[in-house]
Amino acid sequence: MCISCNTKSVFTGETVASPARRSWLKAASAVSLAAPLSLGATAAFASSPPKPANVLTPDQALERLMQGNERYVSGKTEPVNFAKTRAALAGGQNPYACLVSCADSRIGPEYAFDEGRGDLFVTRVAGNFVNTDILASLEYGTAVLGAPLVMVLGHTSCGAIDATVKAVTQNASYPGHIQALTTALSPAVRQSQAAGAKDLVMAATLENVRLNVLQLQQSNPILAERVSMGQLKVVGGLYHLDTGKVEMVV
Template sequence: MCNDHPTDLTRRVLLGTGALAASAAFTGGFVTPAAAQSSTSAPNAISPSEALQRLVDGNERYVNNVSRNVDFSADRVSRAAAQYPFAGFVSCADSRIAPELAFDQGPGEVFVVRLAGNFVDENGLASIEFGVAVLGIPLLVVLGHSGCGAIAATIDVIENGTELPGHLPGLVNALKPGVEKALAEKPEDALKAATAENVRYNVERLKTATPIVADAVAAGTVQVVGGVYDIATGKVELL
């Protein structure tokens, strides 16, 4: 039975995807899950701009310590049946930031991919593609933060030739493009500039990630933005 389940699940997903592709409305070659229900029935069937405003408002509540998401048992039963996140995040693994809390969103409202340095790799991209193509997420956010250790380590490697242990060099290599671009400008605050440039670099990576995300962006059904979270204040600055 255990061996049969993944096969059955894969078959159901593939059949469902085929049926959706055959019958749902296409927008620039991109099929949204909401089209299988209706264009307005899904709770997250909102515009990217409305989704962004929800995050902006939520962060303001968080900064002012008036968060409204305090009962995490609410709607637990209904969430067992389905999820409808309205925003997807590529966020740092730093323990001092949690996008759900920073934007005052409850369970089921945001879909988060986290790894040190908040960069887009193939596995993270696959997760984001699932969020866009299957869950119908209209907004993607690359979220960096102040005092990022991964960015600081990358600067150290670039400027001082420091050798890192284990698999850390692979992480640094993924962060180098954005960090090197920032350092080339010789900024007064290298860490701050590199953090922001790394976010911008990965925003562009998502925007141009074919076929799923890039097609959705071109169709106007998905927007990709970047931001930097200030650990001391809790405020997110959109870039």
């Protein structure tokens, strides 16, 4: 059963199907995957996108993303003129990449990849994992806005992963809804633990990226079809806090 249609409560374990979610997916399924800029406000820009340079193939998008990170690491970032693109972006958007990033305040995807407004469609949650809301956002960013690339971006010294390691290995518990985060991240920790990882936090950080990349690649009905048609690439990266460098994981 795919996460795009249903979700499970971390407290009851019961499958919960959202009527609004089902209605949204029916509408999204009607979107032509061959013409991603064809819904709502983006329709006017199908032939003239707000940022023409963002119309890229999946491979070109990944190359541009990583070149931006190289500029960021070297300190040779390009100046950003917000006023230059303000008028165009007021009427629509065509980002060239989607990001699933951790909510950690030390990471700013637009900075890390030396990009400006309208270039990246960023979703963020502590632990950079995919839940129903993140998935829906990525479906919108790819099928509707036309982004040809999704990157799941983990990072070193992730507090959410560290908390999950403590929950798994020491039975630590957390107040409020924080426990829901560790529940979602626990598969990566348990798999790394079973593999005999010495540095469990780092191993689980990498495994969490891999698991979420795989989930997105196989997510029906939207992302998996775009991947199979060569219209979308889903990759994983690791942001190093000490250098700012993004290392490809998968």
